[in-house]
Amino acid sequence: xxxxxxxxxxxxxxxxxxxxxxxxxxxxxxxxxxxxxxxxxxxxxxxxxxxxxxxxxxxxxxxxxxxxxxxxxxxxxxxxxxxxxxxxxxxxxxxxxxxxxxxxxxxxxxxxxxxxxxxxxxxxxxxxxxxxxxxxxxxxxxxxxxxxxxxxxxxxxxxxxxxxxxxxxxxxxxxxxxxxxxxxxxxxxxxxxxxxxxxxxxxxxxxxxxxxxxxxxxxxxxxxxxxxxxxxxxxxxxxxxxxxxxxxxxxxxxxxxxxxxxxxxxxxxxxxxxxxxxxxxxxxxxxxxxxxxxxxxxxxxxxxxxxxxxxxxxxxxxxxxxxxxxxxxxxxxxxxxxxxxxxxxxxxxxxxxxxxxxxxxxxx
Amino acid sequence: xxxxxxxxxxxxxxxxxxxxxxxxxxxxxxxxxxxxxxxxxxxxxxxxxxxxxxxxxxxxxxxxxxxxxxxxxxxxxxxxxxxxxxxxxxxxxxxxxxxxxxxxxxxxxxxxxxxxxxxxxxxxxxxxxxxxxxxxxxxxxxxxxxxxxxxxxxxxxxxxxxxxxxxxxxxxxxxxxxxxxxxxxxxxxxxxxxxxxxxxxxxxxxxxxxxxxxxxxxxxxxxxxxxxxxxxxxxxxxxxxxxxxxxxxxxxxxxxxxxxxxxxxxxxxxxxxxxxxxxxxxxxxxxxxxxxxxxxxxxxxxxxxxxxxxxxxxxxxxxxxxxxxxxxxxxxxxxxxxxxxxxxxxxxxxxxxxxxxxxxxxxxxxxxxxxxxxxxxxxxxxxxxxxxxxxxxxxxxxxxxxxxxxxxxxxxxxxxxxxxxxxxxxxxxxxxxxxxxxxxxxxxxxxxxxxxxxxxxxxxxxxxxxxxxxxxxxxxxxxxxxxxxxxxxxxxxxxxxxxxxxxxxxxxxxxxxxxxxxxxxxxxxxxxxxxxxxxxxxxxxxxxxxxxxxxxxxx
Numbered sequence: 001x002x003x004x005x006x007x008x009x010x011x012x013x014x015x016x017x018x019x020x021x022x023x024x025x026x027x028x029x030x031x032x033x034x035x036x037x038x039x040x041x042x043x044x045x046x047x048x049x050x051x052x053x054x055x056x057x058x059x060x061x062x063x064x065x066x067x068x069x070x071x072x073x074x075x076x077x078x079x080x081x082x083x084x085x086x087x088x089x090x091x092x093x094x095x096x097x098x099x100x101x102x103x104x105x106x107x108x109x110x111x112x113x114x115x116x117x118x119x120x121x122x123x124x125x126x127x128x129x130x131x132x133x134x135x136x137x138x139x140x141x142x143x144x145x146x147x148x149x150x151x152x153x154x155x156x157x158x159x160x161x162x163x164x165x166x167x168x169x170x171x172x173x174x175x176x177x178x179x180x181x182x183x184x185x186x187x188x189x190x191x192x193x194x195x196x197x198x199x200x201x202x203x204x205x206x207x208x209x210x211x212x213x214x215x216x217x218x219x220x221x222x223x224x225x226x227x228x229x230x231x232x233x234x235x236x237x238x239x240x241x242x243x244x245x246x247x248x249x250x251x252x253x254x255x256x257x258x259x260x261x262x263x264x265x266x267x268x269x270x271x272x273x274x275x276x277x278x279x280x281x282x283x284x285x286x287x288x289x290x291x292x293x294x295x296x297x298x299x300x301x302x303x304x305x306x307x308x309x310x311x312x313x314x315x316x317x318x319x320x321x322x323x324x325x326x327x328x329x330x331x332x333x334x335x336x337x338x339x340x341x342x343x344x345x346x347x348x349x350x351x352x353x354x355x356x357x358x359x360x361x362x363x364x
Numbered sequence: 365x366x367x368x369x370x371x372x373x374x375x376x377x378x379x380x381x382x383x384x385x386x387x388x389x390x391x392x393x394x395x396x397x398x399x400x401x402x403x404x405x406x407x408x409x410x411x412x413x414x415x416x417x418x419x420x421x422x423x424x425x426x427x428x429x430x431x432x433x434x435x436x437x438x439x440x441x442x443x444x445x446x447x448x449x450x451x452x453x454x455x456x457x458x459x460x461x462x463x464x465x466x467x468x469x470x471x472x473x474x475x476x477x478x479x480x481x482x483x484x485x486x487x488x489x490x491x492x493x494x495x496x497x498x499x500x501x502x503x504x505x506x507x508x509x510x511x512x513x514x515x516x517x518x519x520x521x522x523x524x525x526x527x528x529x530x531x532x533x534x535x536x537x538x539x540x541x542x543x544x545x546x547x548x549x550x551x552x553x554x555x556x557x558x559x560x561x562x563x564x565x566x567x568x569x570x571x572x573x574x575x576x577x578x579x580x581x582x583x584x585x586x587x588x589x590x591x592x593x594x595x596x597x598x599x600x601x602x603x604x605x606x607x608x609x610x611x612x613x614x615x616x617x618x619x620x621x622x623x624x625x626x627x628x629x630x631x632x633x634x635x636x637x638x639x640x641x642x643x644x645x646x647x648x649x650x651x652x653x654x655x656x657x658x659x660x661x662x663x664x665x666x667x668x669x670x671x672x673x674x675x676x677x678x679x680x681x682x683x684x685x686x687x688x689x690x691x692x693x694x695x696x697x698x699x700x701x702x703x704x705x706x707x708x709x710x711x712x713x714x715x716x717x718x719x720x721x722x723x724x725x726x727x728x729x730x731x732x733x734x735x736x737x738x739x740x741x742x743x744x745x746x747x748x749x750x751x752x753x754x755x756x757x758x759x760x761x762x763x764x765x766x767x768x769x770x771x772x773x774x775x776x777x778x779x780x781x782x783x784x785x786x787x788x789x790x791x792x793x794x795x796x797x798x799x800x801x802x803x804x805x806x807x808x809x810x811x812x813x814x815x816x817x818x819x820x821x822x823x824x825x826x827x828x829x830x831x832x833x834x835x836x837x838x839x840x841x842x843x844x845x846x847x848x849x850x851x852x853x854x855x856x857x858x859x860x861x862x863x864x865x866x867x868x869x870x871x872x873x874x875x876x877x878x879x880x881x882x883x884x885x886x887x888x889x890x891x892x893x894x895x896x897x898x899x900x901x902x903x904x905x906x907x908x909x910x911x912x913x914x915x916x917x918x919x
Contacts, residue, residue: 027858033865
């Protein structure tokens, strides 16, 4: 137990040191009469490639020099140095900040003017790339909105809670996946699978129907495209404990892609590792489910159709069931939401659909 | 059919005619009336000084006497305009000021007024709106004569109410006109001041003082005492003659035959040209001028327009301001500094319809002009009179907005620029009697275009240089803004105790070769913000993280 905390502490110190080093580097460059610069991997599209071995997007070898000598670079360079300072203050004071708070903190700072949060987020990503760390390492998190529920005991590392444990079934609404959960140690679990759903409503239904007990599962809802911290937790549970992951999304191109991002990540996070779960399984709602279960449907919109065509062109969708199901969506021109199962009663999804999909009857 | 109504014919005197048609002279409404009034008398004053090469000293005062209680808030104003010109001989004062079509403007020479009646129209208008006499005080150096007069409009006769002679101990020379006029000053105030300012600009040797009805003093000091040479009187050019003028000339001439008439009365016509021309016009050269028939007069005038072998009209009757004086005037009235660009040019004389003309132009740019506003500010002058109204109908406006391709000179649409045009001619091609804008005479338009092109030639270099300087300044601003912040936070981040020295870096920015910088930046678009396009936006198949697409929120 004490060992685990010191592990987190070591990580914290490493981040602190990296940030301080960045400061020294820039300081020394100026002191030697040189315009300061920082080298980092390029994040432009042509330097983002899919790595079949790592089964995720990665950055290529191309480097860029962020050079304060260049009038176009000096502003983002200044923002980068400021953000590094801000991150180090967070790490030192053991405080966390949301992306939005980071953006507003910069607005309070003379001459670090961001036009919008997008710009601020972007600089934080630069800092991730430059130091090869995730923003969570800098204690900067997105807004929390996804949640976790299930028999798993965690131990907090956040200030004031160090060493405290909790079981994630303790709260019937589930527990928000925030900085505290993300940075905690996973102690033990009885679960033998993870069920990820994209919608809060379905998550609530599963909790209510005791799905975690029936399937011996940890339940996670992503609230749409899953945040990095959630992906990171899924990754850890899968990698450290070998727990298989099953993903249920709406039966439409957007749901398909939510599942894919959990498996192989996004191009945005090509510079990061530890966010993907390549072995996670997307098991519904498939286009073939729409037919098999005679689900109530809606017609595909033009937007949906365009998106399906885009997905077909993506190498990650070359394998089945992805390819087969996308083709079928295009063929039937229909889509269905997770809630569509309600036509057969509220418990149908737990009693009938999920057992069939998971290939195992619910535990009794 | 018998006529049931008896038509009454009555002779109309010239002053009666103008009384009935005062709009055509510019007195169209109360605010315009007071503007035109000041303008006409002021211009006469300038002419009076210039013809004697005296640097003008003009004093203009408008006093509000009483609100007339008219519907539109009009009031009665006392106009007093004083000059230091040659003065008018005592015996000529009544006719000069109170009889229409009497004056000195019948020869061919550049003058401000066209008919010499603007001043009298003002007096006439003052009289009909207030029924008060005009007081003219003048001296040619001897005694001072003061006349109080009214105009007998129907008879076109001056009525002298009082004539006083005063001693002139200081040897004063000049004229003072004092008259009452109904008008609406507040509505024309800004134009009035602008008019006087532009007059001072185009007559830089004139010293003008103006006191407005609120007793505010406006001083326009002269920038030089140097004056352009007095224009010479010349004989008319055959090309510009009209039937009526020719008829009158034929009546009074002393020439014994048409050949001599052509040689004596017109410029640039020698014996050979006269013979050739008369043969061309099919008129016998022996004909005595008074014997020419009406048909022959018309034929002669038409032939004079078609005949190609006359010399070009003599420009010595013109009096351009000259590039130096024009520059002096513009510099002083715009308050230009060394950092501003000004180029003035004078084109060689040209002609249209037998009238000689010269175009002068100035192009001004730079920091002072930037304060005036964006785009082109146009100043128009004709025979040293500022034209203030109906700019967009004027040919000069057509030239600057259509004929000139400003991009050639690095001028963008919003680039602040002043363009001044001065046209001088024995006959300004006004489009209307109001004398406010120039007609699109092809030759005049062409010369105006050429003049601006010539003046703008060096503008390109100036603008690209100032754009570079702006850029340099902008760069320095950017670097001096961000470098200290980088230094400060690098220090705090790296836990150093002192600020690193950024002076060396800033110095390097100062001496930077801009050319190199431009290359470095490649495709340009340099504007401090949005410098690095976020790669996310360009990645096609990637959603922004944590962003819920297609509204699939919990419902």
